[in-house]
Amino acid sequence: MPKVESSDSEDIPLHRTPATARVNGAGSTMKNGKRQLPSSDADEAVNGTPAPKKQRRSSRSSHGARTTAKSEERPGRKRKKVESSSSGDEPLASPTKRIPVKAILPSANGRAVASGVPSAVKTAATTSAPNPSSDDDDLPLSARVKNKNKAISPKRESPMPADVPFPETVINPKPRRRATKKVKKDSDDDSSGDDAKRKISRSKKKVKKGPDDEDLKPSTSKAPQTPRSQSVKQKFKKEEPESPKKSKGEEEEEELYRWWEQGAVEDGSKKWTTLEHNGILFPPLYQPLPPHVKLLYSGREVDLPPESEEVAGFFAAMLNTEHAKDLVFQKNFFHDFLEVLKRHPPRNKIKIAEFDKCDFSTMAQWFEEEREKARALPASAKKQLKEEKAKLEEKYVYCTLDGRKEKVGNFRAEPPGLFRGRGEHPKKGALKLRLSPEDITLNIGKGVPIPTPNVPGEWGKIIHDDTVTWLVHWKENVNGNLKYVFLAAGSSLKGQSDMQKFEKARELKKHVDLIRADYTNSLTSKLMIDRQLATALYLIDRLALRAGNEKGEDEADTVGCCSLRYEHITLEPPDRLCFDFLGKDSIRYVNTVSVDPQVYKNIRLFKKPPKTIGDAVFDRVSPNQINKYLTGWMSGLSAKVFRTFNASITFQDQLSNRTPKDASVVEKIAAYNEANRQVAILCNHQKAVNKNHDSNMEKLGNQIRAIKYQRRKLRYALFKISSKYKTDPRYAEDESDIDDEWIAEYEDESREKEIEKATKKWEKDNEKAEAEGEPSIPKDNLISKIDQINEEYDRLKTERGTAHAELKKSQSEAQVIAAIDKLDERIKTAKVKRQDRDNLKEVSLGTSKINYLDPRITVAWCKGNGVPVEKLFTKSLITKFPWAMAVDSDWKF
Structure with a gap:
């Protein structure tokens, strides 16, 4: 593992440390059978006395492992003896005695845990922790080292376990088409999916109806058929074609590319061979308002040109919302509005200088009347408009990828408007400019026709990059972020990406015990950077915190673990930490947790004077350093993978402990939602209570x-x-x-x-x-x-x-x-339904269900408990995760 560089050149250890064996060249070391965090020779000890340089003599063993001999001490140089601090609050000047990973203590629940490993964190949101699974591969968050008698191997990379259920490779690379005939089943059928897998012969044999198909038979309780009805029946029976025409749904089902049946998913650099699409759909050009609809300034009508009238209309259309009443929103809008007025001033020479003198009510009333007219349209007119819109968008909905028809995600260019942001974003109200073809970069296959934009202009740039999966991108003007158009959620590329993400999280199960034992030992490291890194990893692992990247002054003040500041953590003796900060999307994170005593001491040390409000708690580590440390244990491992792993493994444990036996479907769904709620609390997926909740x-x-x-x-x-x-x-x-x-x-x-x-x-x-x-x-x-x-x-x-x-x-x-x-x-x-809805009023289940919970957990649970998956997954989620629908009921994360 590469060294983690310290940001402070004065962080120098006080003693000469023996040279240690390096593992995999990744910067991590083995000493006395124990793995150490990557450290820097420039790291800090308490009194700051510089240490002599280390000499290292390396050789290579017969097995190819690089070893390092202990360097000889320079003649005449005596090792300085430094007394250890009794408080344990500060990094020690002399080598600390690391807790051997082999030292195992039994936990309260009978599971073996490493000595000195922190106990499970109790959050304020829940008072009951999930019971640990009996399977060592499905460890809860509080689990530590798996086997007390097993020595820890320095080797960290290992192949995928045999129990990882990659679908079996299909001999014939051509995907098997589903039968064209379907047997309609009762919605109350509790089969676990065996009937759904039944293969229907392609021959002209008749399909026998089973007991589940009674609803297809004509009712026998009706009056006898008249001669005319019998003759009509015979006529239709005679004229019935041998191969009935497939419905639209069946055709789409047959066209579905079942990539997950083709064997293990490859994560190569090349994503596609041929790609053809029609670009992006731009919104229609602006149509000026009627002559009588004007902006008023100090009671006088302002004759605005179309360019500035459009911007005034953006604010007028939102006049009756909470956004328009926000002072920051007003300030940013008016600033950009004045910039537009400089380029396109009023035609009647009225000079606009103060926001309070602007009257948007006439324009707002006109927009409201137009909305009412649209709502009052008859059903036939609405249907016609819908058909016209679908016809306009038809050619943008699909693309051709490697000869297959694949659905595109959001193929529409963002319309101009006012930026709303999330939470207390400092740029809310800023003007989002209208996109033109010149702003767009198009990614398309070589030798295919270049699409023509639906508005005047030429594409800004055309590339042919087969190593990326986006079709179109542009740079938005408010935050300077790149926006992309990808394939739809149910496409093969998106599905493979999702499956790889969750398989990566499952692979972490093999390494998580060693990683936890390692960073637990380093909580008492003599080096400040190692101690901060270990403490940050503890919080990321136990509380599922995001790593936290640096934010600019013009961005919302949201933080993660590494960017926590002095004021975000309050200490409550003897071992409780109170967190209060804005997380992603400006969602407030408020949580009080009991932590390992050493973690508490470390946070107290990291907040020691001269640090004060505004100073970073973890001033020696960054998300990049954390991810570099994690990749030393497993290729591709990052803090985000930890978050996915903890969410899914917690969800699996919660379902196992909470699902009632011999209960109704409604009661089981309530148990499922409660398990999902616990994950949402863990990941801070909160939401404001709906105003109509009461x-x-x-x-x-x-x-x-x-x-x-x-x-x-x-x-x-x-x-x-x-x-x-x-x-x-x-x-x-x-x-x-x-x-x-x-x-x-x-x-x-x-x-x-x-x-x-x-x-x-x-x-x-x-x-x-x-x-x-x-x-x-x-x-x-x-x-x-x-x-x-x-x-x-x-x-x-x-x-x-x-x-x-x-x-x-x-x-x-x-x-x-x-x-x-x-x-x-x-x-x-x-x-049960009423209580379930009340329990979920402050949490969002969708975020974790879409991004952090392996969908196979849900599908397997549904099959094992007789719950239709449609009760828990929307149609869009079923489309997004088709690869997860084939797992068996005994599948585990």
């Missing part, structure tokens, strides 16, 4: 009360059938959260809803009859239906306050009891 919870509460209302009616009917049930504990207790006042309000609302529903149905039936040229339905039918509704609710009104209820139709005792049991189950399900 009202939505009230609606769900009313839905539960409505079911209880029906249950009460059935109970009263059961009492009428037999009075013995009045003393039965299952039915005797009354529904406590519904009273006569609520019942009156509920019945009145239900009456109005049913009348409204009947009216809409009558209107819709009349529209359909008119379109088909049939007679309209008389209004008397509607009046009669409304009368029936009123009659029923008038009867219910007389039952209020009484223990009496009449059912709409006569039911037996067994039927009433069965109906009550069903309502009990519905109440239980509704309560």
